[in-house]
């Protein structure tokens with residue numbers, strides 16, 4: 527194993543990845559993160575390649591000395607997908623006040639039944655709302671959140 531590969535493995539392990547046995551000489555690192563199994567390859571010509579985006583991210587973070595975590599889900603992509611689906615379902619409005627979203631009042635993700643109370647990330651439990659409306663709803667019981675939802679729209683400046 528090259529020094530580079532050793533350093534790469536040390537980096538991955540230090541940041542929460544579980545190191546797995548490589549299965550052929552081209553695999554520089556095979557590891558598992560919360561996002562699944564990732565493999566970083568280097569071919570006989572010295573070119574790097576990656577089994578998926580997570581593997582690529584990990585490698586470039588290592589090479590560029592950036593932060594990386596094997597225990598953090600890829601939220602950016604997920605979040606965008608969830609947001610798009612919710613907008614498709616509910617329209618581009620706050621689930622509580624019915625107001626529009628804007629730069630100053632961007633949508634936040636609301637869990638009707640909060641994760642801490644056993645809620646999940648299914649669409650039926652999710653909606654978009656303003657941050658201030660989200661905070662207002664806070665950890666209220668679901669039934670009280672539904673009452674909040676019935677309030678007429680307020681205009682936001």
Ligand SMILES: [Zn+2]
Nearest residue numbers: 620623656659
């Ligand atoms: Zn709102």
